[in-house]
Amino acid sequence: MATTAPILELRGITKAFGSVQALDDVDFEVRSGEVMALVGDNGAGKSTLIKCVAGIHPIDDGEIRFDGRAVHIHGPKDAAQLGIEVVYQDLALCDNLDVVQNMFLGREVRSLLFRLKEAPMEERTAETLRSLSVTTIRSIKQPVASLSGGQRQSVAVARAVLWNSRVVILDEPTAALGVAQTKQVLALVKRLAEQGLAVVLISHNLTDIFEVADRITVLRLGRAVGVYERERTTQQEVVGAITFGIPGRESAA
Amino acid sequence: MTSSGEAAAAELRQPETPDSFAAVMRQRYDALKAGDVGSLPVLVFMVAIVVFFTLKVSVFFTAVNFDNLLPQMAQVTVMAIGVVFVLLIGEIDLSIGYLSGLSSVVLAELQLPGSGHDYPWWVAILGALAVGAVIGAVQGSFVAFLGVPSFVVTLAGLLAWQGVIIQELGTQGVITVYDRQINDISNYFFPDWFGWALAGAVTAGFVGITVGRIVARRRAGLRVGNPMVLVFPVLLWSGAAWLAVAVANHDRGVPFAGVLMVALLLFWTYIAQRTTFGRHVYAVGGNAEAARRAGINVPFIRVTVFMISGVMAAVGGIVAASFLESVDLTAGSGTILLDAIAAAVIGGTSLFGGRGFVKAALLGALITQTIQNGIDLVGYSDAVKDIVTASILLAAVTLDTVSRRRLARSGR
Numbered sequence: 001m002a003t004t005a006p007i008l009e010l011r012g013i014t015k016a017f018g019s020v021q022a023l024d025d026v027d028f029e030v031r032s033g034e035v036m037a038l039v040g041d042n043g044a045g046k047s048t049l050i051k052c053v054a055g056i057h058p059i060d061d062g063e064i065r066f067d068g069r070a071v072h073i074h075g076p077k078d079a080a081q082l083g084i085e086v087v088y089q090d091l092a093l094c095d096n097l098d099v100v101q102n103m104f105l106g107r108e109v110r111s112l113l114f115r116l117k118e119a120p121m122e123e124r125t126a127e128t129l130r131s132l133s134v135t136t137i138r139s140i141k142q143p144v145a146s147l148s149g150g151q152r153q154s155v156a157v158a159r160a161v162l163w164n165s166r167v168v169i170l171d172e173p174t175a176a177l178g179v180a181q182t183k184q185v186l187a188l189v190k191r192l193a194e195q196g197l198a199v200v201l202i203s204h205n206l207t208d209i210f211e212v213a214d215r216i217t218v219l220r221l222g223r224a225v226g227v228y229e230r231e232r233t234t235q236q237e238v239v240g241a242i243t244f245g246i247p248g249r250e251s252a253a
Numbered sequence: 254m255t256s257s258g259e260a261a262a263a264e265l266r267q268p269e270t271p272d273s274f275a276a277v278m279r280q281r282y283d284a285l286k287a288g289d290v291g292s293l294p295v296l297v298f299m300v301a302i303v304v305f306f307t308l309k310v311s312v313f314f315t316a317v318n319f320d321n322l323l324p325q326m327a328q329v330t331v332m333a334i335g336v337v338f339v340l341l342i343g344e345i346d347l348s349i350g351y352l353s354g355l356s357s358v359v360l361a362e363l364q365l366p367g368s369g370h371d372y373p374w375w376v377a378i379l380g381a382l383a384v385g386a387v388i389g390a391v392q393g394s395f396v397a398f399l400g401v402p403s404f405v406v407t408l409a410g411l412l413a414w415q416g417v418i419i420q421e422l423g424t425q426g427v428i429t430v431y432d433r434q435i436n437d438i439s440n441y442f443f444p445d446w447f448g449w450a451l452a453g454a455v456t457a458g459f460v461g462i463t464v465g466r467i468v469a470r471r472r473a474g475l476r477v478g479n480p481m482v483l484v485f486p487v488l489l490w491s492g493a494a495w496l497a498v499a500v501a502n503h504d505r506g507v508p509f510a511g512v513l514m515v516a517l518l519l520f521w522t523y524i525a526q527r528t529t530f531g532r533h534v535y536a537v538g539g540n541a542e543a544a545r546r547a548g549i550n551v552p553f554i555r556v557t558v559f560m561i562s563g564v565m566a567a568v569g570g571i572v573a574a575s576f577l578e579s580v581d582l583t584a585g586s587g588t589i590l591l592d593a594i595a596a597a598v599i600g601g602t603s604l605f606g607g608r609g610f611v612k613a614a615l616l617g618a619l620i621t622q623t624i625q626n627g628i629d630l631v632g633y634s635d636a637v638k639d640i641v642t643a644s645i646l647l648a649a650v651t652l653d654t655v656s657r658r659r660l661a662r663s664g665r
Contacts, residue, residue: 076546090542092540092542095607096538096539096607097535105536105543106533106536106548107548108529115528116527116528116529116532
C-alpha cells in the first residue's frame with residue numbers, strides 16, 4: 001500500500017443548503033494507489049462531498065488540495081482538468097452507441113472538417129479495456145444496450161481512466177449488480193488502485209468495502225466520524241461509527 | 254500486464270470481425286432475432302410491391318415510368334432526410350409540410366417577372382433556403398432553450414405557415430414559375446454520357462472510401478475483417494447506380510432531381526456517420542443527460558437539427574415548385590407532411606430517438622411513392638392511396654415498437 005502524501009486532500013469542508021448543514025468541517029483524503037471507501041447512512045453527506053470535489057456544488061468554506069497545491073474547483077471542467085473523474089450511479093452511457101463511441105463521447109478524435117478518426121479511438125478503447133483486464137466484453141463495436149450491468153459499469157470506469165485521470169470516484173458501483181458481476185467490478189476497482197490511481201468508493205455494502213478498501217472514512221450527519229484502516233478494524237466497529245458516531249481507533253494519517 | 258492481459262486483448266479483438274462468411278451471417282441472424290430488423294422488411298416489401306403492380310398494369314415496369322418516378326419522389330425524399338435527423342434526437346417536426354409550401358412561395362415571389370423583386374434564380378433559391386433555416390432555428394429554440402414540446406411548437410408552426418401562405422397568395426391564388434433554371438430542377442434530364450460518368454464516379458467513390466478505411470485500419474493494427482463483408486455494400490450500391498443509369502438512359506436519361514436526391518443522401522449520410530456533429534446527434538437521441546455530462550452542447554445540437562429539418566423542407570418546396578412550374582394555395586398541404594414522416598419511419602428510423610440512418614429516407618420514400626405511382630397507374634382513387642399509405646405507416650411503427658421491446662429484453 002502506498003504511504004505517500006495524499007493526492008486529494010480536503011480540509012474543513014463546510015457546505016449548507018439553506019438551513020440544512022450538509023457538511024460541517026469535514027476532512028477527507030485519498031492517496032495514489034489506494035482504495036478509500038466513503039461510507040455513511042443516507043443523508044450523511046457522501047454525495048454532497050463528492051459533488052463538491054466534482055465541481056457540481058461550490059464549497060462554503062474549507063480547502064481542497066490536489067497534489068500538495070491548494071486548488072479551486074468551480075465546475076466539472078476544472079475537476080476533469082485536474083484528473084478527477086466521477087462515475088455516477090446511473091453511468092451516463094448512451095445505449096444506442098457502441099463501446100468505442102461511449103468511451104470517446106464528447107471528446108472524439110477528429111481530423112479536418114470534423115471528420116471522425118475511428119481507428120485511433122478503437123485502438124485506445126481496446127488498449128484501455130485490456131489494461132483493466134476487462135475480458136467479458138465480446139466486441140467493442142457492440143451497442144452498450146446489449147451489455148450486462150457489470151459490463152456497463154466496466155465501460156463507465158474505463159471511460160473515466162481513459163483521460164489520464166489520477167482520482168476516480170465511484171458512486172455505488174455495485175448497487176444494482178448480481179453476485180458474479182459485483183465480483184467483476186470489485187476486481188476492477190482493485191486493479192485501478194494497483195495501477196496507481198487514487199480510488200474513492202462510495203458504497204452501502206460493508207462486505208464489498210471490506211473486500212477492496214484500504215481505508216474507510218465514515219461520515220455521519222455531515223461530520224467525519226473517523227478514518228479506519230481495513231486491516232485494523234471490524235465491520236462491527238464501522239457499523240457503530242455509521243449508526244452512533246462512536247469514534248474508533250483513528251489510524252495515523 | 255500479465256499474459257492474462259494479452260489473452261484478454263486477443264479475446265477483445267478476435268470476435269469483433271469473425272472471418273468466415275457463415276459467422277457473419279450467423280451474427281446477422283442473431284441480431285435479427287434480437288429485434289434488430291434493419292432494412293430487411295423494407296427490401297422484402299419493395300419486391301412485393303414491384304411484383305404486384307407489374308402484374309397489375311403493363312406500363313408500371315418500364316423505363317418511362319422509372320424516369321417519371323424519380324422526380325415524383327424527390328420532394329418526399331429530401332424532406333424525409335430532415336425528418337430522420339429530427340427523429341434521431343427524439344423530437345418531431347410537424348411544420349415541414351407548410352414550411353416547404355412557404356419556401357416555395359418565397360421562391361416563386363423572388364423570381365416573379367415584373368414584380369419589382371425579380372431576382373436571378375440563385376437568389377430566389379437562397380431566399381427559400383434561408384426562410385427554411387431561420388424558421389427551423391426559431392422553432393428549435395423554443396424546444397432547446399424553453400423546453401416546449403416539439404409536438405406543440407411545430408403544430409403551431411403548421412397552422413401559422415399555412416396562414417401565411419393563404420395570406421400571401423390569397424389575392425392571386427397562384428404564381429407561375431417562369432425561371433428556366435428553377436424549372437429544370439425537376440424537369441431536366443442529363444445526356445446519356447453524363448449518366449454513365451455519374452455511375453462511374455459513384456463506384457470510384459465507394460471503392461476509394463472502402464480502400465481508404467482498410468488502409469487506415471491496417472495501419473492502426475486493427476482487424477480488417479471478411480473481405481466479402483467489405484465488398485458487399487460496394488457491389489450493392491454501385492450495382493444499383495449502374496442499373497438505375499441504364500434504365501434511365503433507356504428513356505430520357507438521368508433526371509436532375511434524381512442526382513440531387515442522391516447527392517443530398519450522400520452528403521447527409523457523411524454528416525450523420527462520419528462527423529462529431531452526427532455522433533452527438535445520436536448521443537442526444539440516446540441519452541440527452543449523458544450527452545450533456547460528456548460536455549456536448551445539447552441545445553446547440555437540437556437547434557441545428559431543427560434548422561436541418563427546415564432547410565430540407567425548403568429544398569422539398571423548391572423541388573415541388575419546379576415540378577409543377579407553379580406555386581398555388583395548396584402548396585405544402587395534403588399528405589406531404591405525413592408522406593415525409595412516414596417515409597423516414599417506414600425506412601427504419603425509430604420514433605423513440607437514437608436509432609436510424611439517413612438512407613431510411615430513400616428506402617421509405619421508394620416504398621410509399623412507388624405505391625402511389627402504381628395506384629395512379631392502375632387507376633384507383635386517391636382515397637385508396639391514403640388508406641394504403643396509412644396502413645403501411647401503422648405497420649412500420651408497430652414493427653419499430655415491437656423490435657424496440659425485443660431489443661430491450663435481449664439487452665438484459
